[in-house]
Amino acid sequence: MTSTATTSPAVTAIAARATGVTKAYGTGDARVLALDDVDVAIEAGRFTAIMGPSGSGKSTLLHVLAGLDRPSAGTITIGDADITEMSDKQLTLLRRDRIGFIFQAFNLLPTLTAAENIALPSKIAGRQPDPLWVQSVVETVGLGDRLSHRPSELSGGQQQRVAAARALAGKPDIVFADEPTGALDSRSGEELLRFLQHAVREMNQTVVMVTHDPAAAAHADRVLFLSDGDIVDEMHNPTSDEVLEYMKKLGA
Numbered sequence: 001m002t003s004t005a006t007t008s009p010a011v012t013a014i015a016a017r018a019t020g021v022t023k024a025y026g027t028g029d030a031r032v033l034a035l036d037d038v039d040v041a042i043e044a045g046r047f048t049a050i051m052g053p054s055g056s057g058k059s060t061l062l063h064v065l066a067g068l069d070r071p072s073a074g075t076i077t078i079g080d081a082d083i084t085e086m087s088d089k090q091l092t093l094l095r096r097d098r099i100g101f102i103f104q105a106f107n108l109l110p111t112l113t114a115a116e117n118i119a120l121p122s123k124i125a126g127r128q129p130d131p132l133w134v135q136s137v138v139e140t141v142g143l144g145d146r147l148s149h150r151p152s153e154l155s156g157g158q159q160q161r162v163a164a165a166r167a168l169a170g171k172p173d174i175v176f177a178d179e180p181t182g183a184l185d186s187r188s189g190e191e192l193l194r195f196l197q198h199a200v201r202e203m204n205q206t207v208v209m210v211t212h213d214p215a216a217a218a219h220a221d222r223v224l225f226l227s228d229g230d231i232v233d234e235m236h237n238p239t240s241d242e243v244l245e246y247m248k249k250l251g252a
């Protein structure tokens with residue numbers, strides 16, 4: 001017997017969506033199709049990891065979703081906004097006001113303290129961040145008395161946690177992280193991933209992370225697998241071993 005809808009499916013808000021997204025680089029013989037007709041919805045309040053072999057299109061997908069690069073075809077929405085319709089200026093403002101970024105290189109300003117680095121994006125935007133929110137981000141990131149230190153006085157792991165706190169301080173609609181643990185030792189990487197996990201589970205943030213590391217991907221709620229420019233599969237609440245096995249199947 002097939003059961004008809006006795007319970008309605010949970011309605012999940014979509015933080016970002018790609019529809020029919022293609023990204024080509026170069027022309028003629030040198031043309032590379034980095035993304036080939038990708039459709040994906042990134043759910044709000046969840047931690048999504050993007051994995052795939054080298055050259056499969058992970059960074060390109062992250063960059064077009066985040067409005068750092070424009071697709072050759074297809075549409076990207078952030079919340080209700082179609083960012084592919086936006087002018088460069090509108091896109092810059094959207095990135096500034098609604099998106100948080102964490103890159104492999106921490107990109108902190110060396111002359112500012114950790115606390116000043118965290119506050120900088122809001123300051124540039126002329127916004128007064130919610131002090132209680134910033135306090136909870138800073139407490140969770142566990143930097144304690146290091147907040148008054150400059151980046152050169154912090155370990156790589158501490159610097160990346162400052163960068164993560166900076167990305168979250170403005171309470172963005174979505175945070176994009178490109179290989180955020182790539183330059184960290186495994187213990188520092190684990191601390192950063194726990195912080196991102198906490199930001200999603202306890203603070204209802206939305207995080208999308210590209211990673212090469214199955215152990216990092218296992219911190220996510222959902223892992224998307226890319227191969228040759230398209231999403232070929234996904235896993236929910238995976239273990240590191242399950243992700244590793246699947247990556248072997250993809251020939252990575």
Ligand SMILES: Nc1ncnc2c1ncn2[C@@H]1O[C@H](COP(=O)(O)OP(=O)(O)OP(=O)(O)O)[C@@H](O)[C@H]1O
Binds near residue numbers: 025052
């Ligand atoms: N600016 C560019 N110009 C030309 N080709 C590019 C450019 N950026 C990426 N590509 C090509 O697009 C494809 C996808 O690249 P992308 O960097 O998105 O893959 P990736 O999965 O993130 O790779 P990796 O894991 O090695 O970082 C590759 O073939 C790459 O060489």
